Amino acid sequence: MSQNLTLESALQAIVATQSDRSPTGLAGLIAALRPHNVTQINLATNSLRSLAWLLDQNAAYRSALRHYLMKLVSSRRQLHLYTDAGILSNEGVWSAFRRRLGEKLLPSEYRDDYLRDLFGRVFDHKDDYEWVNAVPDAVWLEVWQALNFAEGNHAHDERNTQLELVEAAQVLSYRISAIGLEPELVRNYPAIEKFESPFLTQNVELRDYLEGYKAQLIEPSKSREDDKAVCVLLDQCDEIVMRVRKTSAHEGVSVSLTYLMVRLSQHLERLRLVLDLLEQEHSRQTPERAVRFFKQLVEAENRKTSLRDLFATNTDLLALQITEHAGRTGEHYIASNRREWLAMAKSAMGAGFIVGFMALLKIFTAKLKLAPLIEAFAFSMNYSLGFMLIHMLHFTIATKQPAMTAAKIAASIERQSKAGDAQDGLVELIEAVARTQFVAIMGNVLIAIPTALLIALSLKYGLDSEPISTEKAYSLLHDLDPFHSLAIPHAAIAGCCLFLAGLISGYYDNKAVYNRIPARLMQLQLPRRLFGEARWQRICTYIENNLGALAGNFFFGIMLGSMGTLGFLLGLPLDIRHITFSSANLAYAAVALDFQLPWQIWLTSSVGVLLIGLTNLAVSFGLALSVALRSRRIRFVDRRSLVRKLFQRLLRSPQRFFIAPKEIVTATPNHKPEQ
Template identity: 50%
Template structure:
């Protein structure tokens, strides 16, 4: 490191080469080696503090690089979403990864990639504490220079970047979708427009001061007020979007607006020449953000995450509202859930019969998949229309509700998880009674159908050969029941996302209002019935769509596996319970009790797998959409087990009133 600083003192040394050598000396052998990274940074601090000529050479090389390159693109493009479509962004990144563009030495954006070529550089840079970074800044002793020794070109490039960002911010802020969700812009002058005018006036004054070689007028408080007003508008639009739905383009515009505002605030600090500016966490954050963006500029995964994260928030937000209906507070609500689940169990008993008869028909594969899919899809939709409940549909909804109740990142107290623990207790007992309602009715109904079938027609719904196969399919390992149940859990998770997506789509596109206003529908049904139909669609479109697509997935996966030669199928707890009943009836209730017990155990394991997979996936997506991580739930488990062991009955039976039993534990 010292040899690199010595070579920097040579007047003929190349700034890019010298700075790259210094960064190479700072870089640890492994990006995860935080100790070495910190020690190297502190070693640089020591050398700069002890040798004035070293720090003078470093400043000279740095200013030589900044004073001879164009910096605007680095500040305005790097780390900010570009104005391109989703597929164009992926295509560009894949193309650049396969055939990287040439490096233009006139642009700092390109040279940034030369200085930080390793794709993991941002990891060790972020691992260095900000206090150490500030020590490096202090060791450079920039106060030894007057502001006029800093090349004017650097300030002009920063001002130009501010101007570009301001113009883009104004343009995005006046997009039709933004204005649609904030109609006040049409009545009052938009702060996005006034901001651009103020920024242009500020830049003009600053340039005049630089030309006259006098301290610049750095009064930009009014600009920051306008930026705050722009952020207020963004918050209002988000609030409207949460109520009325959001689109991909709207979330994209809002994210770009926030990024432009944040970058503008940092650049105003960058042109600030006060001594306090060099200790700004925002400036350090900008440097680290630029390095990370440079390291990951060809990452396709980042494009996928950036374009779906905010929309996923809206989808899971609607799912969390739906999830509130799947949580029982009192004994009355708990028993109502049992009745609702029991009704679904009755219908599933008949759906299982239709599935068996369809399989007996030995239809062509695609026609068979269609028949299975329609049986599942229409059956699940009928269950919803009749206000019944399929237990396994609950986790995808309640997971989003749990993620929404998670304490904020700033709240580190364990007591803050008390409310969340109580919510989980309610979810578990509601899920328990829903499963009991499904299974306790599905199996007896299937037995009743099988007995009536034999009594009326003289033969069983399934023969013993088919019954043996159905029993074998319930075996957790030999019958692949766990694996197939996990596939069904994935389908349940996807159905939950689909429900949230269609709820969001219904609100954003005003589908209920459009249905109520359809002239033909009003003519046929009348204005009152059309309006009621629109209201029904508003509250049920997501659930109906989720049930329909869930049925399609369950009915077609087996055929897809057959066509592709892959071991794909599904196992669902309620249908497995009905199938077990049909298999028992085929042997006229003469099966040995260990076989029945193994079958019942298989049904239980299938149910646990259904719930665990769907809940885990749904919780992960809900947490990620809120930029949270599953590890944040770690403080929850100890408190949950203490609460569960103190009164285990609450895990299975709801109290008569929510205040007497539960609130005493809260």
């Protein structure tokens, strides 16, 4: 009852000022409908139904609100509402970022003569779109039908709205033609130049249609063509957009191309809506589409300065391609049979051997007491060049796997969710990832430790040189203590670096394909003469296949090497802990102290190494899987069932999570374990 009284008060205020063009009355009505909490959807739904009932029962309320709404609409410029609201503007992503950031700090001027700005005054709460979208379309239609526009004589206002829609259709059509001629779009779909472009012909057909429409508005007895020909051409435009998106799966994509695709799709969808509104007498879906359009406008107004929405909208295709390239790399990290499992073990052992030397080189570099930035550069080059050498020798760092295999698991989840298949294939994939990850870690650690021991003992007893001092040894042991140091947070930072390295790797793989870097390199005359045609061709092919991995390893090394210095400069406790390097450091510390360590320190350090490794893997895998799932716009399906099946598989055959079977498992592709 109290809600009805509030609604009646708002309606009575509109009755008293129905000739006023101020949005105050409508803002008061929306305030009466707005729930106290956006999650109270039932309250908002009941309020709208109460409004529909009041309008249906009271002719004065109905007439006043109808007249007031028509006055608000007809007295304002409508064009920008149809052509700009909820549509990306003709600017780059970074220009849009700067503009939105500026509007957050200093809101744009309110222009009362624009209908688009009216939404900002009426729906002035930033979360209004949540309850507006949550209310069923049928309830909003009840309110619209209760207004009963057939009762009044609004021919003049309807004609003005139709003319605004005609102008909006023209503007949208011109923009579609312009976007369709963008060089980047033509480059990715050359057939546009060979055949008659639907982006141009739709404009020709639309002009003819709109001329006939305006002529009929002036003289209703005249006949005109419908919009079917225009809609066919718009469908052809949509088909080209889909083809470009499919082409990008193997030819790469850029942020600017994604921006063009999003803008083009938005304009095509909006033009269809405008045509439906113009043909409302012949379209049964017009009221429903009008309601959806209304919801889009409210959300667009509430979120017009959202930076998160801007990047989420314009980087989805790029993120998908980056994770796709990472996923294809991740296939090399999944051993489906015993032969591949053993090959992964050998590959990991090779990496562990090299890390033993890298850990010592870092210790020696730290002894030099270089200036902070010089030291960061030296550490970074040690890591970067070492990781790149590991890749070039086809060895494997175990912690690089999660960021790559997460995309493969996300692809499997997507296939399962689309096909509705059982989760057996996904369970087998996770099982294969687990045992491959296990053998890679064991290969790294079990070789890094004896390599470090052998180096340290050789230096100590062969060359009579202490690789590290006693103080440094105790410092290394303290860094491994998970209870009295920041070992675990530092391991989490390393996990974030691993995740970023995976994204960088996918980004450069995408960049190599999209920018056709190998083909452009082949055009260079100097290296062709220097190396010879055949050898330079092999180098370019290697770059094409390995640019992403090399770049990922290079930047990963920079992140690891400079993190401690960055923390020093900022006065923050920033550093990294990596399981393979930590295990090597444990060996160097043990030799420096002549293995005279209490069992408590042995136990604490061993537990520290284990927890560092688990943190490295958990953080990098969790972040990578989250991005891969979001880029595909999917969610985990039936998590409980998946966990239950994994647990059942673990109880039934626990060895399969650690040792690969001899037979080939068809759940995962047959690839050699290369980085």
